[in-house]
Amino acid sequence: MRWETVIGIEIHAELSTKSKIFCGCSTEFGEFPNSNTCPVCIGLPGALPVLNEEVIQLALKAGLALNCKVNFVNKMDRKNYFYPDLPKAYQISQFDLPILYDGYVEFEVDETVKKININRIHLEEDAGKLIHLGEYTCIDYNRGGVALIELVTEPELRSPREAFQFVKAIKSIFEYTEVSDCKMEQGSLRFDANISVREKGQKGLNTKVEIKNLNSFKEMQKALEKEEKRQIELYEFGEGDKIVQETRRWDSAKGRTVSMRGKEEAHDYRYFPEPDLRPIAISKKNVADLKKEIPELPSEKLERLQVQFNLNKKEVKTVVEDKKLSLLFEETVKKGASAEKVLNWIVGDLLRLMKTDEVKGDIPISATALAELINSIENGDISLKIGREIFEEMFATNKMARVIINERGLIQVSSKEELESIVEKIIENNPKSVADYNAGRKQAITYLMGQVMKETKGQANPRLTMQLLEREMKNQISP
Ligand SMILES: [Zn+2]
Incomplete structure (x- = not known):
């Protein structure tokens, strides 16, 4: 193999808080659209966010379980972009000071332990959900403002299979620590993957492509395998310049990735510190106490x-x-x-x-x-x-x-007398099988066993039946 695959993963996990990150609205899934909303989470002018303290505790717990360092002073930032799922036209997130950084996780891939470094885990609010109905698009802000952590790995995964095992390991840790319910079918755990390929031994990285819309582990692995193949083929045909930095969507029905849009650079978002929220200070004692709570x-x-x-x-x-x-x-x-x-x-x-x-x-x-x-x-x-x-x-x-x-009257027939009479009857009715058995074709007993089972509707005790059959057939030779 001339090529080496380089994969990095971003995981979004909804934290299992009862209320949203900056307001008291419920985070319950599946409620009537827009019923869990208030002026804060639909971005009405003048409404101010207040940080939900529980969010910090859950994020810290996730980070500590993943061996992360804590930024004892961190802050929220505004990530500006316009899209209807974001009523304020900015998302409150973390930019240069994430709550957690420099972690790692160890997990097994085909019997070997692999260690993957985690670049950062930051806090942010979730966006609303667009629902496309024919020529209309509806918007449900119930999810808007639900607390998320975003985990970003270093580009250290070397195959789609490793990526698969990695997300499984993370999901499992989030479930054990109860920081997220990880219900992928409800979107509480979502992941995106960055992938590029390079020649073995090459130092720098080639152009990477981001894949979105990966809604299960298996789909993610499949999408990465297809994208890996696409890129390798382009390089091998001397068309590597056709690989551009972009976001591609996984179309599971067609089994291929499809270009969505060019990938934005961070400066496109005009990040700046969120003026409505104070910096977040975390005490050493808080972290020490949480460490004891990690199950x-x-x-x-x-x-x-x-x-x-x-x-x-x-x-x-x-x-x-x-x-x-x-x-x-x-x-x-x-x-x-x-x-x-x-x-x-x-x-x-x-x-x-x-x-x-x-x-x-x-x-x-x-x-x-x-x-x-x-x-x-x-x-x-x-x-x-x-x-x-x-x-x-x-x-x-x-x-x-x-x-x-x-x-269903399924108690097994284990009474010796009852079975004996059935076995005798079966042997009497199947002289050919008995002759076969006694002539050395031992598999004939399987047929007789089947007959006993048929007679008892599968309720004969198999071990006892076998003993009785063997005994009875010996009797047939030397009556
Ligand atoms: Zn609200």
Whole structure:
């Protein structure tokens, strides 16, 4: 490979405050358009912003979890641009003194630990949302003024896959520290990526392109892969000058990036200090106190669970990366289910039913329900096969395993006498299979097993059935 890819990521995360950054309006998602607004967040003349103190605490928490340094005195600035989603025609943001800077995060990419430096994390207000309806465009300012942090990495990611793992790691840290609910489908976590390619060994960077509209991890990876390919092809055909600094939009339906506009330089925004807000002073004690509040982070939890249970690392990682999955895992184990079994159910059936590796919304299965199901299988009350059917119903209906087992009469047939008579009947009715088996074609027993299952509607205890079949067939040879 002659080429090296250079990627930097910007992440916008809505902080999980109840009210907006400069006014008391609610941040609740999905309310009637423009119902969560006031003179401050729709920019009426004379309305003055007041900083929400909670915003500082959450931003600091995010930064401390990402090993950032704190600017003990920082300030807000105005970023001026005209667009209808911004009623004041400027966004209150931070320019030269961000609240946090110089951090890093370590995460795994294909079994190796990668360290990515974070240039800065700054505070800003979110913009409103444009809704295009036919020839009209409507505007909803409910989101306008919601508190955001923007995290900017150094251009140190070297592949779309690394970028994918990086955003996953950040999302997971934000969830563990509860600084943001990270609901990507509601836009509380959004990311943009800058990408350029250069020849290996080259010192400087080539022209970069910014990609917007990346609304899931997978889409981001796909968009970066396409853009990487586009740029490499242009360089290889001697048309590198066609790569210009611009913003491109990812069109997921067409599977390609499309040019949106030329990229603005910072001076286009005429940044200047926000005159309506005082500089923000942070005390050392505040930071020290917050450090104590940082919970166990995903990487630490992964290590702890590895030591505690010695399970498949890749699977444990999948569970740990998602806070909700990791809670389900730990609680189910606490309720007495075997850790290995719990892990299997979560990474197997649960994730399959959720049809994604990014859990959206709540998990419809509780730890109590999952533990009960696992124990019912262990006790031999139901077979694994029936267990998986029950799991699907639990997932769809929220019912407890025990309720479904009783409703559907699914208790496994484990009574030896009952099974014996069924096995005898099956053997009597299938002399050919028995002859095959006794002639050395051992797989014939699978067919007979199937017949027993059919007879019992899948409720025969498989281990016991197998023992009985083997015993009965031996009897057939030497009656
Ligand atoms: Zn407001």
